Amino acid sequence: MSDKKDQKKDLKRTLFSRAPRTTGERIFIALELLTVVAIAGVLAFSIFTAGATVSSQSQYNSRPCYSGTYYYGDCTTLDAADLVGQLRVTPDREASNQDSSSITFSFRVKNWGIGRAEHIRLSFPIDPALRVGYSEFDDPDVWVSGLSETELTVTLPALENEQEATGNLIFRPRLNPVPEVGTRVSAVYALRYDDATGQVNRKSNGVTFTFAATSRDVSEGRTMLLIPDTLKASKGEKVTLSGSLFIPQELVNAWYTTGDGNSISLSQGHAANDGSYSLEVDTAALEPGTYQLVLYGNRSMISGLATLTVTAPAPSTPLQ
Numbered sequence: 001m002s003d004k005k006d007q008k009k010d011l012k013r014t015l016f017s018r019a020p021r022t023t024g025e026r027i028f029i030a031l032e033l034l035t036v037v038a039i040a041g042v043l044a045f046s047i048f049t050a051g052a053t054v055s056s057q058s059q060y061n062s063r064p065c066y067s068g069t070y071y072y073g074d075c076t077t078l079d080a081a082d083l084v085g086q087l088r089v090t091p092d093r094e095a096s097n098q099d100s101s102s103i104t105f106s107f108r109v110k111n112w113g114i115g116r117a118e119h120i121r122l123s124f125p126i127d128p129a130l131r132v133g134y135s136e137f138d139d140p141d142v143w144v145s146g147l148s149e150t151e152l153t154v155t156l157p158a159l160e161n162e163q164e165a166t167g168n169l170i171f172r173p174r175l176n177p178v179p180e181v182g183t184r185v186s187a188v189y190a191l192r193y194d195d196a197t198g199q200v201n202r203k204s205n206g207v208t209f210t211f212a213a214t215s216r217d218v219s220e221g222r223t224m225l226l227i228p229d230t231l232k233a234s235k236g237e238k239v240t241l242s243g244s245l246f247i248p249q250e251l252v253n254a255w256y257t258t259g260d261g262n263s264i265s266l267s268q269g270h271a272a273n274d275g276s277y278s279l280e281v282d283t284a285a286l287e288p289g290t291y292q293l294v295l296y297g298n299r300s301m302i303s304g305l306a307t308l309t310v311t312a313p314a315p316s317t318p319l320q
Helices: 002-016
Strands: 034-037 044-047 064-067 070-074 083-090 094-096 103-111 118-125 130-136 143-147 151-156 164-173 184-187 190-195 198-203 207-212 223-234 238-243 251-257 263-270 277-282 289-297 303-311
Touching: 083 190, 083 198, 083 207, 103 118, 151 164, 207 223, 223 289, 238 303, 251 277, 263 277, 277 289
Parallel strands: 094 207, 223 303
Antiparallel strands: 034 044, 064 070, 083 103, 103 164, 118 151, 118 190, 130 164, 143 151, 184 207, 190 198, 223 238, 238 277, 251 263, 251 289, 289 303
């Protein structure tokens, strides 16, 4: 009898240990039912299995483990980390191309997973139209650990469940040559970290701005413009818009807002592996008027906006 109790104790230590496991190792679950419930309602899942294989490499969309709108990493292990990288840019529409102009990229990295993330590196690409200014970090354990002509590397502290690290990277327009008015700059940073499954690579959401004579900010980086950002259609026509501003594979909600402020859901889906998402809108059910189309990323918490104007269909010409 005591042997069985010892086996159950060993099983619990195996399931909840943070130590890495080798490829192909089998975990035989002697308990008939293991139910883990987060009372806050953020995470609820049950495991009904007689054996699970743990992979030494975490794949972002191999076995996605979703609860509501949040993604909790690879379901093959209970102790994987799940880092979500958010990015904002200010100004978020147009930045002055004068040499004293500042462009601030703000990052937030949060661990939504159960396990600990270690050896975290954030790699930020330096656009040819920009030159490095300075950085702002509240946490002394966040620091610039590498800099080249094309990339800036930031080292972050280890992050437990729901811990996060933030910072600002400030750039200025390049001096020679000065970016021309209309030059478009886009940015996405890469994350690399270690957890119980091995080394993991992730991407942030994307942000974009355009150089102009003067700066213009609308939302402090919370919204980006879709492509195209202005559409016009006759009632009954279909229009398509897209945006490459989301975290790869994140859940995206789409809706439109009427002139009186009512929001109507259109669809829900997942961004592609490159962070893009496309939406086709059938205007047959829309009355003539102006509508705000919105795509919202549930992990990045960023919104893509476009304005749609629907006009009355042209009257048919009677046959002579």
